[in-house]
Amino acid sequence: MSNTSITALESALQYKFQNHQLLIEALTHRSCKKSYNNERLEFLGDAVLDLLVGEYLFKKFPLAQEGELSKLRACIVNEKGFMKIAQSIDLGDHILISQSEENNKGRHKASILSNAFEALIGAIYLESHLQCVQKIVNRLLEMNYARIDLDSLFMDYKTALQEITQARFGQIPVYTLIAESGPDHKKSFEISLSIDGKIYAQAKGNSKKDAQQKCAKIALEQLERNL
Structure with a gap:
């Protein structure tokens, strides 16, 4: 990893690493077949991010109930949410992977x-220390999520999926209501998602919109695995 690459990443993070070998380990994918890779640090970072994103949301939304806070965190603390943040600092340019x-x-x-x-x-x-990481994480969250609420975060899944399907298939996803059950005050909706006639996802939610967003998330992950 070149000094130029290290400097560029440190500038994006607004953080200067003391131990460059630790940084190299964090960026080394297991495909490199070295004596070290980033899987252990990934395990640790996952726990740290779960805590810090939770604290960020707890303070930002003092009136939100536990259920809403959990949903908000789940929208950010996931593969697609972290990919979005990684892209904002051009992390892909610095990752060490095999040919x-x-x-x-x-x-x-x-x-x-x-x-x-x-x-x-x-x-x-x-x-x-945790306070230092918290400052970095909070800044990245503010930078990538100018608006944080359930509607805007969920919309990311549907919008992102539509952009991909239009580019790849020249079509947009079709959401179909399969079933509706439960009393009026506690309805459950089951939705299927198809692209070009093929079903990619099926999910339940407490609203049609919720079920559609879950379908979009599942379909996105499936399409990304098949890249």
Whole structure:
């Protein structure tokens, strides 16, 4: 990893690493077949991010109930949410991957970007302190989520899926109501999602919109795995 690459990433993070070897480990994908990779740091970073995103939302929405806070966190703390943040700091440019993974467009894969971001946060946590990581995470959240609420976060899944399907298939997803059950005050809706006549997802939700968003998320993950 070149000094130029390290400097560019540090500038994007607004953080200077004390231990460059720890940074290199955080960016090393297992495909490199080295004696180290970023999986352990990814494990640590996942736990740190779960806590810090939760605290960020807890303070930002003092009137929100536990259920809404959990849904908001789930919309951010996931592969697609972390990929979005990783892309905002051009993390894909700095990840160390094998040539075969490079040929397979690994730098753009949601799983690799998301895992590297978690590992990066784990590395920063190890060599600094929680307050330092919190400052970085909060700034990245503000930068990537100018508006944080259930409607805007959920909309990301449907919008992102529609953009991909239009580019890849020249079509938009079709959402079909399969079943509706439960009393009026506690309805459950089951929706299927199809693209070009093929069913990609099926999900239940407490509203049609909720079920559609769950379908879009499932379909997105499936399409990204098949890149």
